[in-house]
Amino acid sequence: MSPETLLTLAVLVWLLPLLDFVVLIFLHKRLPRSGDWFGTSILFAVLTLACVVFFTKVNLYHDQTLAATFTWIDLGNVPVLGSLKIDLGLMIDNVTAIMLVVVAIVSALVHLFSIGYMAGDVRYGRYFAYLGFFTFSMFGIVLTNNFLLLYVSWELVGLSSYLLIGHWFEKTFAANASKKAFIVNRFGDVGMFIGILILFTTFHSFRFDVIFESIRAGHIPFGSDAWLTAAGILVFCGAVGKSAQFPLHVWLPDAMEGPTPVSALIHAATMVAAGVYLITRTFVMMTADALMVIAYIGAVTAFISATIALVQNDIKKVLAYSTISQLGYMVMGLGVGAYTAGFFHLTTHAMFKAGLFLGAGSVIHGMHGALHHVNDHHTDPQDIRNMGGLANKMPITFLAFLMYTLAICGIPFTSGFLSKDEILAGTLAYGSLTGHYIIPVIGFFVAGLTAFYMFRLVILTFFGEHKDKTRSDAIHESPRVMTIPLIIFAVLSFFMFYSFNPIDASSGWFAQAVQRPESSVPTVLAPANAEVFEEAVHEAHVPAMLLSLTVASIGILAAFGMYYWKKINADVLAEKFKLLHTFLLNKWYFDELYDATIIQGTLAIAAAYRWFDTYIIDGIVNGAAKWTVGLTNGVSRTWEENKFGAAVYVLAFAALSIFIGWQITAALLPMNAGMGTVIGYGALGFGVACFVFFLFYAGVGGFDNKIIDGIVNLVAYLTGFFGLLTRKLQTGKVQTYLAFVLLGVMVFFLWFK
């Protein structure tokens, strides 16, 4: 299979979901079953193509990067900007190929799941259309080779997220959540945009390869290291927004207002992974300082969200904070330099987090059905305090969920174990190389917290006794459309797909395919290069593994102790640490903080602008209107209404008339004029000045009324007067007229003889 064929297949993979969107958005009312089979089958076709691309790429073109570019706009040399030539195109390297499969699998399975979950929904067809649109945008991010298309697709996934979160827009919470997601994302995008512009101004190109090559050749923005670091951090800002890192993480928990399959697709596996993908793409241009910032932000995010997840009671919120925490892990992994590990965690996390969300969807679906059955419309089907004992009722969901939880906790033989371990080893290596030991400390602590809260979730949902017997009898397993994706994701959470060695992934195909690239940054600014880092990781690997197993076990034991064996009462503990508990339960009061500072600040600025617009701008507009009216009315009428205005007018007109008179005199005055001529023209000018003054004094309206109309009336009067005179000639008698004719003929003869 030639590279061109592969690239064509990739374009097909990219554009088929767009076709799906266009067809569904216009025709979903006319298709049977609102076209869900259409969307799902297109996505499965896309999945097949993506797998073909992936397998061919990794097997045949393992070390190459396939690309296809075309020039979109070429304006030559633009003044001030320099060369303006925009190339667009796509590229496939191993990272891209893997992402294609990830996005395709999650999207296809979410489509399948939605057929069951969203059955009977009020906007069923539109939902599938938007899912297709999102998939198209996500492929756009993954396939492009330039920042411009990346930014466009970036915004499009943000838009899809807005549309999908706000699917049930009748609910105020959902509508607000979708706006919050979009706006918070926008904050990050502003930073990214500035970063892209810095790069474009320096390198006059949006293409990754051109930019990275130029940096390698020594050409850095404005010749300064600080600018290069800044560009890297600014581009990372986009990832902060999109991947819900601190401080822009506030939108993700609210995004849980959307349907659960949407949460699985967008907010667990793909869109939020776009930020991590961006860091992967731009890794080579990050200086060591930028990477340090990235690592710290990732670590802090992981820590904050893990602590919040400990005390949440809504099943989706726990998973949302867990997602933020794991994203923090990925970002941290990339920041410390564990390139392969960070991306590996993205892949494995996509599988088990999507599975976790779909499992939660299955549970919610079951709870909903049961609550409907007992006619209870008040209990929250998503609150884990209302659940319990679901393991027997929903066995497939339970087993799949358990598998995902084991993966996320990093238990051996799961995929999560491999990826998490790699990251933790990376953080230990980073700590030993740079002395920033706080990062691995946070990493391991968060691993323990993760194990704890995930098993808390599992125990409270699936083990124990359900409170209400009638309700629990009505709960049953979800239909096959919903359980098949769960099973598939559970299978994909096993270790064997990524490496044949259950303990160490570095010999597996993944680690071979995705290798940390050489940094393009000048050596003095670059992070530790690959060999040094690999050495350190190798040394840290076994300690990391042992330590992570230890903290995971402690977390799991603590969870069982508190919730299953009930040795420690959770409520009593919450009472003892009431302040801390409330702080965590209220998400560290981030939303309140942002409201008090940024939102109120923006509203205050808006109010200031409104004052300015109402009083000053409108004042000028209204003043102009009044001035025109005054001009028409003349001074006498204006005097009645507005003495000040009238006085201003008189002075203005006097000045104007003098000026006009002066100009006319000066213009007409010939050179070398004698005194008489000067006085003559001067008088003329003075006359004109008087006339102009009188003109404006009477007001333009008065002028019109009295003088113009006076002239018209005069003409009419004269006409009438003379008419009256000449009327006497009309006697009506023929003989009179004949006499006149005779007179005329005689005059004619005498005159012209």
Next chain:
Amino acid sequence: MNTQEFIAWLQHPGLTHFLILSGLLFSLGLFAILTRRNAIMVLMGIELILNAANINFVAFSRYVTGTLDGHVVAIFVIILAACEAAIALAIVLNIYQNFNTVNVDEINELKN
């Protein structure tokens, strides 16, 4: 000149005699048109004028050119006078039916 010469002048008619005659007739006709009140009298005035013109034509034809052109034109004029008199009388009849009078002074609806 005295009466004797005048009578001798009258006994030998030339062009001048006829021109004077037609002139006199023309003036009388014009006077009739301009001063008569009755519409029929106005028509008579028109006839007089036409006849004066006829005399003029014939006199010139006899004394100046010696051809018969003037005589032929006089015949045309007589014919035209006849037609015109017929139509004019028809108009006067209509006026009488409309205004109940043939007094031209009273047909002044175009006055003022």
